[in-house]
Amino acid sequence: MRAAPVLEVLCHRVVWALAFLLVLSWRQGQLGAVRSGLRSRRALAILAASTTLLAVNWLVYIWAVVNGRLLEGSLGYYINPLVSVLLGVVILGERLERPVQIAVGIAAAGVLWLALQLGEFPWIPMVLATSFGLYGLMRKLAPVGALAGLTIETALLLPLTGGYLAWAIASDRAAFLAGDRSLDGLLLLAGPVTAVPLLCFAAAARRLPLTTLGFLQYLSPTLQFLLAVFVYGESFDRTRAVAFVFTWTAVALFAAHGARTRSRVLA
Numbered sequence: 001m002r003a004a005p006v007l008e009v010l011c012h013r014v015v016w017a018l019a020f021l022l023v024l025s026w027r028q029g030q031l032g033a034v035r036s037g038l039r040s041r042r043a044l045a046i047l048a049a050s051t052t053l054l055a056v057n058w059l060v061y062i063w064a065v066v067n068g069r070l071l072e073g074s075l076g077y078y079i080n081p082l083v084s085v086l087l088g089v090v091i092l093g094e095r096l097e098r099p100v101q102i103a104v105g106i107a108a109a110g111v112l113w114l115a116l117q118l119g120e121f122p123w124i125p126m127v128l129a130t131s132f133g134l135y136g137l138m139r140k141l142a143p144v145g146a147l148a149g150l151t152i153e154t155a156l157l158l159p160l161t162g163g164y165l166a167w168a169i170a171s172d173r174a175a176f177l178a179g180d181r182s183l184d185g186l187l188l189l190a191g192p193v194t195a196v197p198l199l200c201f202a203a204a205a206r207r208l209p210l211t212t213l214g215f216l217q218y219l220s221p222t223l224q225f226l227l228a229v230f231v232y233g234e235s236f237d238r239t240r241a242v243a244f245v246f247t248w249t250a251v252a253l254f255a256a257h258g259a260r261t262r263s264r265v266l267a
Contacts, residue, residue: 001186004175006063008168009190011161012176013058016191018154024195025151033148034155043144044152050138051153057131058194064124070228071240075114076128077221078247082107082254083133084217091137094209099257103250110246117239139205146202150195218251 001009025031037043064073082104088094096104114122142149168174176187204216225244228234 001175001183001190002066003180003183004187006059006066007164008175009062009066009187010055010059011165012187013190013194014055014154014157014161015165016188017195018151018158018191020191020195021147021151021154025147028147030145030147030151033145034151037144037148037152038155040143043142043149046138046142047144047149047152048156050135050142050149051156053131053135053138054153055157057128057135060124060127060131064128068232068234069124070224070232071234071236072122072124073128074221074224074228075122075240075243075247076125077132077217077224078244078251079107079111079125079129080132080221081217082250083129084136085254087133087137088209092140097257099253103254103257106253107247107250110243110250113246114239114243117242136201136205139202146199146206150198150202154195218255 004012022031025034037047061073064070085094085096085100086104089096111122111126114125139146139149144152165174165176169177172178176184208216229236
């Protein structure tokens with residue numbers, strides 16, 4: 001979808017995700033839960049915050065992909081689970097054991113190394129990690145179910161995103177409906193492709209400890225890393241390699257600690 005502007009791609013994600021979610025909510029009898037969430041001041045306030053975080057995360061990630069910086073996006077999502085761990089400790093009072101403390105420190109060292117070597121703050125990985133970590137926290141606190149909550153979030157974004165698309169199409173500035181049917185189809189598919197993983201994530205955020213949720217999120221950045229290097233041919237130089245080694249070491253330590261903890265519980 002490179003031919004479509006980044007902002008337009010974001011707007012299509014929101015608009016078609018909402019259409020998909022409304023149909024799904026109707027089919028599953030969840031429209032009442034959506035209305036209840038919209039009437040609850042507490043739920044609406046939390047979801048307004050999570051909506052803002054989600055929009056920032058989507059926009060930065062799309063920009064990174066389009067501009068050939070998917071490796072930095074991958075690094076951000078490797079760091080994100082550790083941000084979730086810290087939020088679980090600071091906000092929810094979850095316990096941070098010594099191996100996890102070491103893992104967080106190693107990951108932080110990797111980010112510092114990257115910043116010093118590049119001569120600039122690694123804003124893409126940090127914005128992605130922080131925004132999605134905070135999003136997970138907000139969804140854990142929101143007193144609504146996964147489907148109703150995501151439907152409300154996309155609905156809150158609709159006035160801006162729908163308005164922009166209407167203006168872009170009316171003024172012939174949009175890539176959508178400009179004659180490329182394959183591009184139109186991909187933009188339409190952005191809805192379900194966006195909504196299904198987020199529904200799974202939101203459901204997990206309400207059922208699992210934030211630390212466990214963070215551990216499971218390492219699947220996504222691994223796929224992003226493989227795509228960046230082997231499909232899109234992004235440069236994996238020494239500076240980035242060292243930063244990833246720090247991060248992977250932290251991931252391995254965190255994963256090993258999680259496996260030992262679960263083994264003790266099962267025993």
